[in-house]
Amino acid sequence: MANWDDDNEPFILEPPPEITQAPEAYPGHLNHFIPSPVRSFNANRNKRRAQRKGENGSKRRKNTENGSNAGSCGEISAMGDMLPTIDECEAPMAYTNPVNDENPFAPEPLAEDMDQDDAYQEFICLVEDQCISFVHVATRVYVVEGFDERKKEGTGIFYHFEARKRGNSLDLVCQCPAGKDICVHRRFYEEFREARFAAQEAHLDLGEPYKQGDHRSRANLQSKDGDVVCFARIQIDTEKDVWISRFSVAGGTASDTGRSRAIVTFEGIASGAGKWQCSKDRDLHGAECAHMTRAKKLLDLITGNTGSEVGEDNIGDRMYMVDGMNAGGNSERSVSYLPIMPPPWALLPEDEILYPYPSPNADVPGLLALDERSRSFCGEHFFSPLAPKLQKDCTVYTLTHTMPRKVELQWCPSCPRRRQCFIGPEPCDLGLFNYNNSVMFTHELMNELTSRYTSSETPFTAFVQAVDRLYTSRGCRFVGEDLFRSAWFAFATNQELKNDMSCSECGVHPKTVIWDGVTISFAKRHLKDTLQPPTCITENAPRRKRTRVHKQQWLPHSNDKTTPVRKLLVNWLRKWGDKKASESMSKAPNVDVEASSEEEDFDLSAKDSAISETTRREGELQEVQRRLVETGAAPVRELLAEVYGAGGNSLHWRLRKRYKMLLEQIGAEESVLQMVNEKGLRALKAFVECPDANSISLLTDIPVLMMILEYLSHNQKSLVSLVALSKWMIQRVEAVLSQLKNRYDVPLQKLPMGEVTTEDWRKDAVTAFRKSAIVLHIRTSLVTQNLKKM
Template sequence: MSSPIWGPIRLKTPPASPGPSRITLASDEDDTYGPIISPIKHSRTVRDITLRPTGSNNRRKRAKKKNVVPSTELGEAQLQIGLDSVLPHDPIIHESEAMNMDVEEQPRELDTAGITQDHLDKGYQEYISAVMEDGTGFFQIAQNMFVVNGWDVKTKRSKDTWYHIQRSTIGSERVFVCTCPASHPDASCVHGHFLQEHGLELFPVDPDLSDIDQDIVLFSRQIGLDDQGFLNYFSCPSPIKRGLAGRTVVTYEGEDDANGRWKCEKDIGNCSHIGSCRKKLLQLVQGDPDAKDSGVVEDFYENPAKASGSEKSVSYKQRPPPIWASLPGDPVSAPIPPRFGPQHLALDDESSCSCREEACLRFRPQDTGAIRTSPCTVYGLFEPSKITIELQTCICKYRLIGPDCISHGLFNYNNKLLFTHEILDEYTAAYTSSETPFSAWNLVVSRRYNLQNASFCSAETFRSAWFAYTKLQYLEGDMLCPKCGPCPENTIWDGVTLAFNRKHLLPSLEPPTISQPSSIVRHATSYVPKQQLLPDSPARKAVQKVINGPPLIMQLEHQTDPDEDEEDDEDDDEDAMESARTRSLRKRNRELLERLNAIPVAIAQLAAKNPALSRLFDQHFGNNAVVNGVVPPGVYKRFFLQISAEESVLQMANLDGLNALQDFLKNPSRLNASALVNIPVLHELLEYEFRQHGLLSADVLEVCHWITDRGDFILGWLKEHSTPPLQLTATNCIEKPWTDTGCCYGMPKIRERPIYPKLKHDTRPDPGGKRGAKCSKFYSQYGEKKLTGGIMCVWCTHSVCYGFHCIPRGEGRNDVFSALVTRWKKAPKCQGSPRSGPRSGSGSGSGLRSDPRSCLRSDLSPRSAPRFPLRSCAPAPATPPELRFQIPRGL
């Protein structure tokens, strides 16, 4: 059967005024097939735009359109799609309307009521004019998603950056979310304010528009500079992240062979977005759905350099933080020294030795015979300086006393190598702004030094000096968000797996998972089994077997008889490639047969739990759907993946979600369905049904009732097995230095982590052994190779870091629960009772710990550099509510 052929591609390029700007593929009514049509962008003549206050009776007038002449024909005359599910199934030609034409518009009047002084300062009126005059991009790529140019609030001009903005309705409230830096919960950016004020007028909700989520959209195509090639703009989703945050803009400039210049707004180098957009472009112009971007590297590895050197330095006085990281409560910063320092550094009464022994800590003025002058090197921002330094032999006989040099803006590392505060703070600014490895930054500075025919120190030396310097900086006092307070209700936990070797394990590390002799023993706490939405494991496995993988209809169309290839293989036994292809076909056909055989099993298992759920599954994934060539909608695949997930039903629908679902079932309207944002997969399914059919079927409503009943049952069962809340048993606990314990939080320790004798992982003394993937991220790769964990950090929703701790073993979410129990007086909403575990952490029960500095001394590669704020911690004030956290949850 021949592949379907689509008609000419007609691109809608940037509009003269806001309107739906999207690109689709279609066939002509006369069944003729032409090339890509790329309209030439002519100059526009636009009259002045009049901004009038609310109450004006003037109306918009339509622009007068002129004829447009297509550009030179490029690309192939036919587009063969094959079975690529990304491309549309119903082709519709989309002609250019009011696009890239000579336009003469009448004055455009927009109401400006509600414009605050903040928006005036951001140039909101200038932004309206820019949008109306086509001076800045504002493209609609879906019903409720747009691509916009950045806006410079200082110059009040458009920028060449791109952002996405999404509008949605939750209940009766319209919500606008923009990815530009100026958008935050307390104030909207110019994009969101413009869409809020004029979105319904300029971009009405069009039911014919697709509500894309994972589609790549070519939203603009222009002739390139000097009429060479084309300039294409794509809106590309992330392969692993759905929604607004996963989208980025990819730009391509060049001919239609996709070998020109690519640029991604989000990633560089190894970028999956570029590969996806290149494939999309080749599909559009060459009919090549299997095109791959050979220029993108798929695997990237970097071997970190070994840590070396000592973190002890001659300088010992506390250093002020960088100016850009200073806080109002910080000690007075030292004055900025002159760029060119002294040529000789003399000893003073505060000079010291790096050994830090009390007997030899300070300079001895009376012992003049032990004083000598030596040369040293001062490394600055642009070049080194050769100066002299005055030293005195220490009584330890193998070290020298030297000046601290803080008054000169210098850091004395070892009396031979000194660094200016500027160059050390510059690396701090670099790595806290972007992922900057020591080796890469050292190479940049070395090239700068080469301009002066000088050389910089090695990366290992600078790494040791930088860590010694940061240990002296005052970075305390900021682990408290002024908006969230001492115990934020919503927290974000994430970790980085460093996998340092067990040889670094020391008995000083005390993560929150460690129990103490005074810890409460929870004898009654045990695992509560079968909390899943589908409690039977065979039912979950059967559903997952059917829906995991590509659509079965696509596999059937690609199915090949392996016997035919086997005959070819017998004719030529030496053809290894053909033999491998035969084995691959056999494996694929075997997997296909297993998936087909699992369909009736899954339907029967689901019918035993809920007949309506079984009918929905049969409708989209049953044998009839496969035979009729029905490709299941992605929303139903995600729904049944969640239904069959190996986790508690309360992970899918927490207490707030269950309450909202009960309110919806009382009045199942679209308005009430929009409030189910706490159950994302169900919210998406209901929106899809309303959009496609205008109402909900009886089966969908019955499934909603079943989810509610199951969630209420599990929640009530857990409450019956709950234990009394923990008391403040560690109020008099003395905090140890975080450099020894590896645990640093803005809140003091108020409880000890309980002991759970009935939990098998809580009594295991050995940090090794196979744990699986339920609670331990990447543990199978690291734990079995005698490697350990990494660092766990917590933020509030305003990006303020509330603390971190080193993980001696791969524990994952159990480290999170233990930190919450030991530090939080009131549990965060996102980690409340229904979602907490049967224990509040996994105690290793082992005397093995790790030196936290071994985690930090390794070279920070682009894959391992933790992104948490520079500043450290300060004790936070207490809040009265008690923590109820011990409701068990099965793992």
């Protein structure tokens, strides 16, 4: 009961009785209970809820102000919370209540704010069960499949993931859309590195290259950087022998990073006829890129379409196939597996009647029970009457609304519990399609999309939007586009549509196919006069005479009329770089003492030609070395002699290739900063100070130099020439940087000292407004005083 006295004290309500169950409706006057939403698309509900809280708070303040206890210091609400006084309520505010165990009506977390640990746990289960790829394809590179954290399923799009050691730390770089943050792939690698990846990276056991008679050990570091790796090969059509093959293909540079590799996909028959796609070269409009050409060579080796031997210098020596993906893992899996009849309007006279069509108006049972037809989501186990059962909630999506129901389940005996794989019912006779034991769709809904697509070419996006609008008018929401697309394709896979994909007049393969398209662009009337190009020069822009710094190359050219030394170097490398010093002489024929005079003359001329070619090679090499010394690039001259002199014949062909790339980059017609930026400069200095394995791993921004140093360090070779080259590179980069920083004859405008934030413009705007308001106030006061004096 309320107590009231004559001193105008605030009334006090007795404590409410203990509430053991939450109310079913939203009690807006309490501002405590918020029902948990059903799905993650209720973002607008939060906004409306906040607005409702603000309105309720305003009503409370208004009632308090007009009440008899306006002078009190506070007020006790019906729930026992202290409400602010009138003075404390000048600014709009919303009443919230902290979440704790003592508050029975604490708001539950919304679905869109759900902890990402649930999605990550599902990702672990999918990777453990080979439903999502995480394949080791090269020394430091993996291929991972994208993961939708909201829908908790794979996206079917593949990316490269790189785990590279940088000094004493480990750099993890993922090319997925969430790779800039802590994505699920990085979390998975960090958590399971010792258990799953450490031994594999140490032994580099990735499989053997497709080369006859080659049983070399794969323990060598460089032999694991496969240029072309087939990481997935799945047969999708057994009758036509159609396969999907996926490849990780390295680029044309010496870098073995994940960023330089491309994902190439081929869908077609074993003979090579089909469709090729490349993740990097998507704008070729059907043309063939370099990545596709390399992938085709490996595909020919896999299918046996080539009879040529693969030599050491051939790219096939760096090709292999890894078995890192479950062939049964695809986006068209579901719990329902029995054949589904076509809709009545698409039923042909020769189609078999599998079951009577269920009535669309028939009610769905409250509990979908298990029977002998029930199967697990993985498709490996069926219902067991001896195993325990459990019940969970599920949602049935019809053509117009949702129906919450209960589903009877059993744990899958083979899948790990973390995967949440259950044996669920097969309700095809009820007109339901069980997608994953949590989401079910009516056959009527699925057939409606088929009907609209075949009659009016309605895409998935438009259909999902139309159904969602219909759902919204009934107080519920439809599923997302991606989830519905995966479910519909799984439904269409089970639907009985055999041998009827042909035209009654044209047959299976029509001679003429007509394609329709629409070109979309902006109308001219939408352009404004204020639109200016970014190169527009303003009136206050500083004027500088020098806008470019010349001679930024590694090997700058003097102003004389001689050929630039960098051009001589690159031309020599492209002409003689792939040949060893003694290669021409080794290919010269030997003179047979018993041969005829004509044969002897021919052999002598061939040998003389080989000697002449070797002489030209050595003469041109000496000329390049002389010009390098004149330019001040003595370390480059020493490296060139070490690699292409007589002592370089014993170098491995892969190492010679990377030396050639390094020298070509030094002779390139570009600035030194294209190869070594300021971050790379710091790494070079660290390497020169202490040339060990940790400092070598810091040179990730100079990949070709880093890989050469890794090879030499791994095989315990001398690094003297490369250390001298690095010192020369440091001097050259510092000289160019100094010229670039001091090239302005007009000083740059410096920003004021202090903390600069993204909100500075707002502060400046507020300050300017306040200054204007003060001036206006002063001017108004002066006018008022003058009027009073008059």
